[in-house]
Amino acid sequence: MAGLRQSEIREKVQAYFKAQLDQYLDWLDRRGLSKNALEDVRCEMLDHESYLDMEKESDQYLPVKPFLRKSGLTVQDWQSSQPMMQRELRKGRRDLLRAVLEATERLEHYSYDGARAIAPAAPAPALPASSPLGAAVDDFIAEHSRQWADKTIGQNRAYLNVLVEYFGHDRLLATITKQDASEVKKVLQAIPASRNTKPKLKAMPLMQVIKEPGHKKIAAKTINSHIQMFKMFFDWAERHGHSPHTLFEGMKVKKDEASKSERKPFTPDQARLIYTELTENTSKLVRKDSHKWGMLLGMFTGARLNEICQLDIADVQQDGDTWFLNITDEGDGNKSVKSKAGRRKVPLHSELIRLGFLCFVDSRRHGTRLFPDYSYSANGGYGRNLGRWCNKSFLPKLGIKQSGLVYHSFRHTMVTRLSQMDVPEPIVQSIVGHARSGVTQTSYNKEGFTLAQLKEAI
Structure with missing residues (x-):
């Protein structure tokens, strides 16, 4: 079946988001948007930009079903017009959010261009008042530290330290140009991947280490992570x-x-094979309860590796007849969540309870942590040992170790299966700890979803 032409797709995308923009601007005129809501809008816009830059095929954050319904299109139209329709829809959503931000910015200022001048205008200064780069980075990190987990703060500061190392701590931000940015990009592409792990390279200044021959360079994904943080x-x-x-x-x-x-x-088929080995241990690959339950929790909750491995016994809680994991950074000081959205309650699947997970929890009641044999490391949090066992031992010995298949694939599997079952995207985001996107979710649905709603989805 032939897909739609690009001109047809763009016409429908334009009409769909134009109607949405009118609604958003009406809301903005009547109520305005909070700073948190604006930051969510800005972050989602940057996420769409990242997907487009990386040419990543995903419908994450896209209103696919409403768009098809409002535009009179079918699922077959969507499938036969890929990847073009997906990219155009993402462009439309990105530019809708940009228009909302621009409208908000206009409301922050008044214009008096028509006023009579009472004196000759003074020459414009060559540069605006500016701050030193190093101090501005400190202010930027401090402003965002409440939203970011400790690990994220450290990672983002490391990215920005490349800027500070290249330009110098005292370089005024206003003097950094687009040409400078282009030179920074070239430097990023020359940084050895092992700069932070090999003592010899770690001791070298940036402009020296990029000239060291014989070292593999950092991956495109890492370069883009730097650039995304620089842009932010x-x-x-x-x-x-x-x-x-x-x-x-x-x-x-x-x-x-x-x-x-x-x-x-x-x-x-791969998920069934993993489940069978974890529950029946037919090949004797599972030698620790912490391996068994650490893997099963990942499979049935979609939680991040570190979120699972850092759990305290007290984080397994009950509300009425619903057992759930309380994923939080409260505890020993080393616990962390990736973002504010990472703090959440995830109902336990009935299969986990049937398999005896609550009995396992009871057996650990004498201690504090659910998995005390997973030690903390500054770089890997609590999840390093389980991740290594899963990725380097368990999956290869099962014969399903392929490129892109790791512990984190449980998380991708959860998102994929929930989406295939038509679970609304905001509920999927709440289960896996993604920031809920869109003005409706960030401005209206402040309380989030009930445990009953999340349990039904799982």
Whole structure:
């Protein structure tokens, strides 16, 4: 079946988001948007930009079903018009959010362009008042620290430290140009992948280490993570008057074929094989209860590796007849969540209870942590040991170790299966700890979803 032409797709995307924009602007005029809601809008817009830059085929954050319904299209129309329709829909959503942000920005200012001048205008200064780069980075990190987990703060500071190392701590932000940004991109592409692990390279200054021959360079994905953080920083700097312009827009690099081993969901057959081995141990691969339950929790909750391994016994809770995991960063000081959305309650699947998970929890009541044999490390949190066992021992010995299949694939599997069962995207996001997107979710649905709603989905 032939798909729609690009001109037809763009016409429908334009009409769909134009109607949405009118609704958003009406809401903005009547009520305005909170700072948190605006930040959510800005972050989602950047996420769409990232998907487009990386040419990643995913319908994450896209209103596929409402778009098809409002546009009079079928699922067959959607499938036969890929990947073009998906990309156009993402562009439309991105630019809708950009229009909302621009409208909000206009409401922050008044214009008096028509006023009579009473004195000759003074010459414009060559540069606006500006801040030193190092101090601005500190302010940026401090402002976002409440939203980011400790691990995320450390990672993002490491990215921004590359800027500080390249330009110097005292370089004024207003003097950094687009040409400078282009040079930074070249430097990123020359950084050895082992710079932070090999003592010799770690001791070298940035401009020296990029000239060291014989070292594999950092991957395109890592380069793009740096660039995305640089762009977020300069967007913030421009809004706060530290820089006359934003930088690093559209500068991400394309992934080469060798680096496109994105994490994938397990197929139903692979998931059944993993489940059978974990519950029946037919090949004697599972030697620890912490391995068994750490894997099964990942399979049936879609939680992140570190979220599972850092659980306290007290995090397994009951509300009425519903048992759930209370995923939180409260505890020993080393527990963390990736973002504010990571703090959540995830109902336990009935299969976990049938298999005896609550009995396992009771057997650990004498201690504090659910998995005390998983020790903490600054780089890997509590999840390093289970991740290594799963990825380097368990999956290969089962014969299903392929590129892109790792512990994190449980998470991708959960998102995929829930989406295939037509579970609404905001509920999927609440279960796996993604920030709920869209003005409706961020401005109206402040309380989130009930345990009963989440349990029904799981």
